[in-house]
Amino acid sequence: MKNKRRDFLKLTGMAGLTVAGAGVLNGFAAEPKIDNKSALDQKSHLQHFNMSGFAAPKLDVVRIGFIGLGNRGPAHLGQVSILEGVDIKALCDLRPEKLDLAKKKIQKTSFKPDTYSGKDDWKKVCERKDIDLIFIATPWELHTPMAVYAMNQGKHVCVEVPAAKTVEECWQLVETSERTKKHCMMMENACYGFYELLMLNLARQGFFGEIIHGEGAYIHHLLYGHFSKDKYYEQWRLKENIGRNGNLYPTHGLGPIAQVMNINRGDKFEYLVSVSGNDFMMNDLAKKLASKDDFFKDFVDKPFRGSMNTTTIRTSLGRTIMLQHDVTSPRPKSDGLVISGTKATAIQFPVEKISVAREATPETWRGSDAQKWITDEEFKALEKKYEPSIVKKLGEIAKEVGAHGGGDFLMDWRTIDCLRNGLPLDQDVYDAALWSSIGPLTEWSVANQATIKIPDFTAGSWKANKPLDIAISAGGNTKVKV
Known part of the structure; x- marks a missing residue:
């Protein structure tokens, strides 16, 4: 099999x-x-075990090891360190100076983690018998190998985005999680933004009616960060942009839409088509930098990915999604979230707005409210009425201590709380695999000017899997130590 x-x-x-x-x-x-x-008939590809809705045995204390403490790792470390019911056992990074900074971050706590900095020391962390959960925040190419190894060692895994770089890696994650019955959660923080959670709750309450269409993006001016000598270890993220032409970072824009549409839980992605334009900026900057610094000569005349990628997805229920990726153009940061339904439409950028369909006739449609945004006062009333339970419970402290407007903290709190209370995680391995797979599938579509079928990582169980309830339930009882 x-x-x-x-x-x-x-x-x-x-x-x-x-x-x-x-x-x-x-x-x-x-x-x-x-x-x-x-190629795509999956009837013979049966699940080992359905991880959708799976609740692992309760962990009174979640014992944690952190691998990768450059950019995202320290944020998770700091946020987890103020939660009750956790024990930070190990910190791992190739760079001793990053370990020193990480230890300083938790020096006022009671945690005394062991530190690891050898090339393969991450395996030692995964092999420890006194660890339940591994946080992985390393370069992308290491995400799947580390996650698979950790699950095989009996550990739950929280892995940064994307969880995988190839479709084969996506299947490795699925097979390993099903076989070991260990969680593999991709840490997609966009799903925990206050606005995104509000949209999910509105959808759950039927506010949008039938969902028709969604839009999402990763628009983020990272051009100079990519070429920084010290932001990313050995320029790993810059190298990811060479020879890969597609949507390299789809999950921020895609995750919230997939949850609203109950993807993997009542609907599934069918196929996509993806188009990339030319690279208008990265090679030009490489040449400019190389003219003054020989360090950058290795990056001149490389096949950088196109500046803008646009991808369209169709679902089994006939919904559509548009995703965009642009991390070089001088544009304000935007996840571009749009949720469009039969009764209402919401748009997040540049200003959070909602339009609501009212009854109209062929004679009155020109002046109908369906073509108008609701007022700021009406929007605030909606926010109050439909405020998600988790935001109501933890929103203020999340904004105080968490990155990305508080969404990071809600994600870390919710994950630990679910593990401590034996609740299913909000994002399972099928979400990690599916959302990550869009990256390599867009590369294939761009290269071949083709429409690409999207694998069903649930092997058909999407038809019966239950929708998640994060917008409705605040979860358990994990306290914050501040």
Whole structure:
């Protein structure tokens, strides 16, 4: 069974080119065209165990090891350190100076974690018998190997985004989580933004009616950060932008929409088509920097990904999603969230707005409220009426101690609270795999000018899986020590 699935991975991850009716290759004859039915029929690919809605045994104290303490790791460390019912056992990073900074971050706490800085010391952290949960915040190419190893060592995993870089890696995560019955949660903090949680609650309460369409993006001016000598270890993120042309970071824009649409829990993604423009900025900057500093000569005339990528997805229930990715243009940061339904539409950027459909006739439609945004006062009333329980419970402290407007803290608190109370996590391994898979699938679509089928990582269980309830339930009883 495993070998059959592994063959399937290679087909969908490396050669699963299909369009509605015909494959499109346009000169890429070396990459085989695979018949849609033989490549994508998944009836023979059965689950080991359904991780959707899975509740692991309660952990009175969640014992944690952190791997990767450069950018995202310290934020998780600081936020987790103020929660009751946790014990920070280990800190791991290749750079001793990062370990020193991490230890200073928790020096006023009672935690005395062991530190690891050897090349393969992360394995030692995963192998420890006194650890329940591993946080992984390393360069992208290490996410899946570390997560798989940790689960095989009996650990739950929280892994930064994206959880995987290839479709085959996505299947590795799914197979390992199902076999070990260990959680693998991708830490998609956009799903815990106050506005995103409000949209999820509005959708759950039927405010939007039937969901028709969603839009999301990762618009973030990171051009100079990518070329920084010290922001990313050995310029790993800059290197990710070379030779990969697609949406390299889809999950921020996609996650909240997928939750609103109950993807993997009543609906699923069917196929996507992705288009990238040219690179208008990265190579120019590489040349400019190289003219003054030989360090950057290695980055000149490289195949940088296109400045803007736009991807469209269709779901089984006939909904559509538009995703965009641009991290070089001088634009204000935006996740571009739009939720459009039969009764209302919400748009987040540049200003949070909602329009509500009212009854209209062919004679009165021009002046109908469906074409007007509700007032600021009406929006505030909606926020108050539909405020998610978790925001009502922890919103103020989250804004005080958490990054990204408090969403980071809500994510870490909720994850620890679920583990301590034996509750299912808000994002399971199928979400991690599906949302991450959009990256490599867009690369394939761009390269081959093709519509690409999207694998069903739930092996059909999406039809019966229950929607998550984070917007309704505040969870358990984990206290914050401040």
